[in-house]
Amino acid sequence: MVLSEQMFQSARRILVGGVNSPVRAFKSVGGTPVFFKEGYGSRLVSVDDHEFIDYVLSWGPMILGHAFPPVVESIVSAVHRGLSFGAPTEAETILADLIHEFFPSMERVRFVNSGTEACMSAIRLARGVTGRRRILKFEGCYHGHADALLVKAGSGGLTLGCPDSAGVLSEWAQWTSIAPYNDLESVRKLFANVGDDIAAIIVEPVVGNMGVVPPNPGFLQGLRDIASAHGTLLIFDEVMTGFRVALKGAQHKYGVVPDITCLGKVVGGGLPCAAYGGRAEFMEYLAPVGPVYQAGTLSGNPVAMAAGISTLTALKTSNHFERAESHASHIVAGMRQWITAHGLPLTVSQVGTMWTLFFSDTTVFNLATAQRSDTRRFSLYYRAMLDRGVYLAPSQFESNFTSSAHTLTDADFFISSFEKSLDLEIFGK
Numbered sequence: 001m002v003l004s005e006q007m008f009q010s011a012r013r014i015l016v017g018g019v020n021s022p023v024r025a026f027k028s029v030g031g032t033p034v035f036f037k038e039g040y041g042s043r044l045v046s047v048d049d050h051e052f053i054d055y056v057l058s059w060g061p062m063i064l065g066h067a068f069p070p071v072v073e074s075i076v077s078a079v080h081r082g083l084s085f086g087a088p089t090e091a092e093t094i095l096a097d098l099i100h101e102f103f104p105s106m107e108r109v110r111f112v113n114s115g116t117e118a119c120m121s122a123i124r125l126a127r128g129v130t131g132r133r134r135i136l137k138f139e140g141c142y143h144g145h146a147d148a149l150l151v152k153a154g155s156g157g158l159t160l161g162c163p164d165s166a167g168v169l170s171e172w173a174q175w176t177s178i179a180p181y182n183d184l185e186s187v188r189k190l191f192a193n194v195g196d197d198i199a200a201i202i203v204e205p206v207v208g209n210m211g212v213v214p215p216n217p218g219f220l221q222g223l224r225d226i227a228s229a230h231g232t233l234l235i236f237d238e239v240m241t242g243f244r245v246a247l248k249g250a251q252h253k254y255g256v257v258p259d260i261t262c263l264g265k266v267v268g269g270g271l272p273c274a275a276y277g278g279r280a281e282f283m284e285y286l287a288p289v290g291p292v293y294q295a296g297t298l299s300g301n302p303v304a305m306a307a308g309i310s311t312l313t314a315l316k317t318s319n320h321f322e323r324a325e326s327h328a329s330h331i332v333a334g335m336r337q338w339i340t341a342h343g344l345p346l347t348v349s350q351v352g353t354m355w356t357l358f359f360s361d362t363t364v365f366n367l368a369t370a371q372r373s374d375t376r377r378f379s380l381y382y383r384a385m386l387d388r389g390v391y392l393a394p395s396q397f398e399s400n401f402t403s404s405a406h407t408l409t410d411a412d413f414f415i416s417s418f419e420k421s422l423d424l425e426i427f428g429k
């Protein structure tokens with residue numbers, strides 16, 4: 001890891017903390033981050049020429065694996081025709097139609113450049129539609145780093161122990177109400193008090209940003225019913241779960257239809273691209289049709305559109321999702337078998353192509369139960385897996401991902417590395 005360390009030292013001279021997104025700095029697992037130079041299929045190659053099986057996949061987008069030829073070719077071909085015009089192109093309509101096929105609830109679509117922007121804009125839209133001030137989010141759910149949403153957020157904030165950011169005015173944060181995930185009773189109480197002032201409920205329909213936490217039966221439907229009863233918009237943040245917990249997202253898997261959906265990650269095939277959309281009557285509050293302003297110089301640019309179109313086309317026309325999901329099921333079954341055989345206090349949670357190994361033997365159903373995990377043991381395990389060539393999300397409170405490029409050989413390698421890395425001594429066995 002000599003070159004990675006040198007590059008990290010140079011990076012830190014000019015980039016804050018050496019990175020452009022906090023969790024990449026490896027603070028919670030120790031050591032220095034790996035610098036990569038290439039990725040193909042399920043593999044990443046570090047600057048030190050070490051090869052890793054990648055279960056981070058750029059935090060989700062690379063569901064077809066790295067440098068998937070049809071995606072690369074579509075991008076290259078778009079690049080030759082110009083990078084961005086700041087004017088409409090047909091590609092935007094094509095990608096929006098594709099999205100609508102997967103997510104019929106997205107009757108109108110607006111493209112933006114990041115998941116943060118999608119969620120931030122969806123909240124503004126909900127306030128514009130309802131004329132109300134408050135929003136409800138759940139503890140440990142991450143919806144990007146917009147001020148209103150950076151309150152008790154998961155992911156990086158949680159990993160670094162600062163789920164509430166400095167610089168977010170309490171005057172702003174006061175309009176964001178918080179409830180524990182999977183706790184309908186708290187939601188009902190809140191709505192009994194201030195329901196008529198709540199513009200939106202925003203939720204990760206399956207949480208990925210405190211580790212993978214599925215909704216309890218009835219939770220999402222309960223949110224739908226409460227929102228409808230109070231004229232509140234229900235926003236599903238499917239930036240991570242879209243094309244990942246099921247091809248058609250959590251809304252299809254659990255049969256609950258939101259008013260607005262946010263997408264990101266997979267939808268841009270690895271380029272900066274995200275979208276939000278939903279019921280036409282609500283989306284048409286957006287400028288240029290309606291009074292809610294939201295814009296973007298590079299929004300819907302032809303290169304990102306090409307990556308999104310080729311990625312979604314591959315997902316639509318071949319069994320990539322099924323392959324990625326069966327790889328996840330395969331390695332999860334292997335982990336569970338070994339955990340049971342050794343009676344270890346570990347729990348594996350999986351939904352579709354997303355999975356997390358919690359260093360805890362209690363069922364994780366919200367932030368408080370996720371935080372019972374033993375993060376010290378997690379980092380020991382993390383370093384051991386890294387040394388063996390398995391690249392995992394560098395935090396207990398993150399999801400790992402699989403792609404259609406992961407092979408049976410990868411699965412065998414993963415399982416044997418897993419068994420060797422779980423040092424029984426740290427469990428007192």
Ligand SMILES: *Cc1c(COP(=O)(O)O)cnc(C)c1O
Nearest residue numbers: 114115116142143144237239240
């Ligand atoms: C990643 C993520 C975001 C933020 O997306 P960015 O593209 O990183 O801004 C928002 N919501 C969820 C659920 C995410 O997983």
